Amino acid sequence: MKITTLWVGKGKIAWADAACVEYTRRLPRHLGYTDQRLNPIPFKGDERDVKNSEADRILGKIGDGDRLIAVDERGADLDSHQFAALIDSATKLGTRRLVFAIGGPYGHGEAVRNKAWKTVRLSAMVLNHSIARITLSEQLYRASTLLWGGQYHH
Numbered sequence: 214m215k216i217t218t219l220w221v222g223k224g225k226i227a228w229a230d231a232a233c234v235e236y237t238r239r240l241p242r243h244l245g246y247t248d249q250r251l252n253p254i255p256f257k258g259d260e261r262d263v264k265n266s267e268a269d270r271i272l273g274k275i276g277d278g279d280r281l282i283a284v285d286e287r288g289a290d291l292d293s294h295q296f297a298a299l300i301d302s303a304t305k306l307g308t309r310r311l312v313f314a315i316g317g318p319y320g321h322g323e324a325v326r327n328k329a330w331k332t333v334r335l336s337a338m339v340l341n342h343s344i345a346r347i348t349l350s351e352q353l354y355r356a357s358t359l360l361w362g363g364q365y366h367h
Contacts (some may be wrong), residue, residue, distance in 0.1 A: 214244065214303065214304045214308050214309065214310065214311060215244060215245040215246070215247070215309065215310040215311070216240070216244045216245070216246050216247075216300075216310070216311050216312075216313070216353065217246070217247045217248070217249060217310055217311070217312045217313070218246075218247075218248045218249070218312075218313045218314075218315070218346065218349060218350070218353075219249050219251060219271055219274055219312055219313070219314045219315070220248075220249070220250055220251065220314070220315035220342060220345075220346055221250075221251045221252075221253050221267050221270070221271070221315065221316055221317035221318075221342075222250060222251075222253060222315075222317065222318075222342045222343075223252075223253060224250045226343050228343075229343035229344075229346060229347055232347045232350070233248065233346050233347055233350040236347070236350035236351045236353065236354040237350050237353065237354065239354050239357075239365075240353060240354060240357050241357055241361055244357070246353070248346075249274065251267070251270050251271065251274075253267065253317045253318065254266040254267050254270075254317070256319075260319045261322075263317065263319050264316070264317070264319050264320060264321065264322035264323075265322045265323075265324065266322075267316060267317045267319075267321075267322060268316075268321060268322025268323070268324040268325045269322075269324070271314050271316075271321075271325050272324060272325065272328055274312070275312060275328070276309075276310070277309075278307075278308065278309030278310065279308070279309060279310045279311070279312050280303050280306070280308045280310075280311050280312065280330040280331075281312050281314060281325070281328055281329045281330055282299075282311065282312065282313045282314070282329060282330060282331045282332070282333060283314050283316075283321055283325050283326050283329035283331075283332040283333075284313055284314060284315045284316075284332075284333060284334070284335060284345060284349060285316065285320065285321050285326060285332050285333075285334060286320070286334050286339060287326075287332065287334065288331075288332035288333040288334040289331070289332065289333050289334070290333075290334060290337070291333055293352060293355050293356065293359070294359065296333070296352055296355075296356050297355070297356035297359040297360050299331060299333070300353075300356050300360065301360055303330075313349055313353075314329075315342060315345050315346060315349070317342075318342075335348045335349060335352070336348070
């Protein structure tokens with residue numbers, strides 16, 4: 214199984230990018246981890262239009278055999294062991310690629326939440342996209358050590 218993070222944002226925040234790279238470079242090679250940024254839709258007065266257009270971009274990146282996990286403030290609260298179990302269950306279901314999607318500044322469009330296999334949140338607090346990416350990257354690494362061995366999780 215492969216893992217991808219899709220995220221909507223402007224990017225080019227060096228400290229956040231470096232933190233994400235640091236955690237994800239530690240992931241086992243068999244996961245074939247990829248990180249893909251999608252440009253945000255410019256706001257022209259209608260938040261719903263932005264969310265729907267960004268949802269179309271995200272869903273356009275989802276292929277057959279992929280399982281989409283929407284990272285959303287309305288998602289399930291998972292501890293690190295439950296998060297690892299979610300990844301493990303996707304593996305056992307024969308998932309080709311597990312895709313974690315972080316929405317734009319206005320969140321996910323309804324279509325993403327409807328298409329998602331699961332919806333999870335990273336915190337009860339609202340996180341900006343840089344912090345959400347770092348948190349997700351760190352939890353992916355932590356889950357990999359729980360599932361496939363390592364000294365990181367204590």
